[in-house]
Amino acid sequence: MNLKTKTAIVILNWNGKAFMERFLSGIAQSLDKQDARLVIVDNASTDGSAKWLQNAFPAVELITLDRNYGFTGGYNRGLQQIEAEYYVLLNSDVEVGEGWLAPLVEYLDANPQVAACAPKILSCHSPNMFEYAGAGGGFIDKYGYPFCRGRILDHIEPDNGQYNSLVSVFWASGAALAIRAELFHSAGGFDEDFFAHMEEIDLCWRLQLMGFTIANVPQSTIYHVGGGTLPNNSPRKLYLNYRNSLLMLLKNLQRRPFVTLFIRLILDGCSAAIYLLSGQFASFGVVVKAHWAFFGKLPQYIKKRQQQKRLTSAKSNLKIYNGSIVYRYFKSGKTLKFSDIKMKY
Numbered sequence: 001m002n003l004k005t006k007t008a009i010v011i012l013n014w015n016g017k018a019f020m021e022r023f024l025s026g027i028a029q030s031l032d033k034q035d036a037r038l039v040i041v042d043n044a045s046t047d048g049s050a051k052w053l054q055n056a057f058p059a060v061e062l063i064t065l066d067r068n069y070g071f072t073g074g075y076n077r078g079l080q081q082i083e084a085e086y087y088v089l090l091n092s093d094v095e096v097g098e099g100w101l102a103p104l105v106e107y108l109d110a111n112p113q114v115a116a117c118a119p120k121i122l123s124c125h126s127p128n129m130f131e132y133a134g135a136g137g138g139f140i141d142k143y144g145y146p147f148c149r150g151r152i153l154d155h156i157e158p159d160n161g162q163y164n165s166l167v168s169v170f171w172a173s174g175a176a177l178a179i180r181a182e183l184f185h186s187a188g189g190f191d192e193d194f195f196a197h198m199e200e201i202d203l204c205w206r207l208q209l210m211g212f213t214i215a216n217v218p219q220s221t222i223y224h225v226g227g228g229t230l231p232n233n234s235p236r237k238l239y240l241n242y243r244n245s246l247l248m249l250l251k252n253l254q255r256r257p258f259v260t261l262f263i264r265l266i267l268d269g270c271s272a273a274i275y276l277l278s279g280q281f282a283s284f285g286v287v288v289k290a291h292w293a294f295f296g297k298l299p300q301y302i303k304k305r306q307q308q309k310r311l312t313s314a315k316s317n318l319k320i321y322n323g324s325i326v327y328r329y330f331k332s333g334k335t336l337k338f339s340d341i342k343m344k345y
Helices: 017-030 049-056 070-079 101-110 181-186 199-209 235-252 257-277 281-296 298-311 325-331
Strands: 005-013 036-042 061-064 084-090 094-096 114-123 138-141 146-148 167-169 176-180 213-224
Touching: 005 017, 005 070, 005 101, 017 036, 017 049, 017 094, 036 049, 036 070, 049 061, 070 181, 084 101, 084 181, 101 114, 101 176, 101 213, 114 199, 138 199, 176 181, 199 213, 199 235, 199 298, 235 257, 235 281, 235 298, 257 281, 281 298
Parallel strands: 005 036, 005 084, 036 061, 114 213
Antiparallel strands: 084 176, 094 213, 114 176, 138 146, 167 213
């Protein structure tokens, strides 16, 4: 491959003009004297993003797609057109910290067994707090519920330096994902059945099944707005999270997948019952719709699981928490911190 630059910082944009006006200048300036270039992949925005970018930042590369392919399809199509050793996938609603890029690149350089890594992710609104989408590095429990150093379900901790150690994790956030380009493509990229949400966890799971590891590098810091494309209370986001959790478990679990799926379905049913009893009828309907969508494509998803087995390596050592994070969370009175958990795999 003819590498024009070592690292390509790639921002997938969909109607994110306001965020680019706010953050793009700082991102571009942070790349000064770095062997890196900035590329915007536009997912058929309708807010004038592409035209604004061409006028305001004519030197920034722009790839325009013919329609909105979602987070997964947009990145897959954009990255096929970008040559680099490393990709850094960066959300448009991100402010980068000083010297944020070098620690990520240097860590990948020094650790060839690491497929991908992410920085510490703090809140743009409250810079002393971790941010929901990634925080200090991601994990999942045995039922597929994600959590982070600094964020357990919806309980978010302040950043007091308690998670400044560089560690192996289960997943790195798609808000700022540094990944080896060759491995991104050889793993098959993002699964477009996900469209958006949890696709980076699925990708990180596949990379680990191939024998590689994932890391969090807190020497690098970014500040994330969050909910830039879909607000946190969006029914669409809720639907994607419920459906994609089931798909992710079916595809990637190595042992007793249908037993785990059955338990997860019961837990989802409990969530739906709580929605119903509390009068959140729309959310109840979303859970039902997500389950119908999953079962409607079950034969297709089973075939995908069978195809994926060919990628599996005997070297994989998955850091899946062998317990229920949901149970621990409610038992704690919704105040559970990552440091309270004895991580057992």
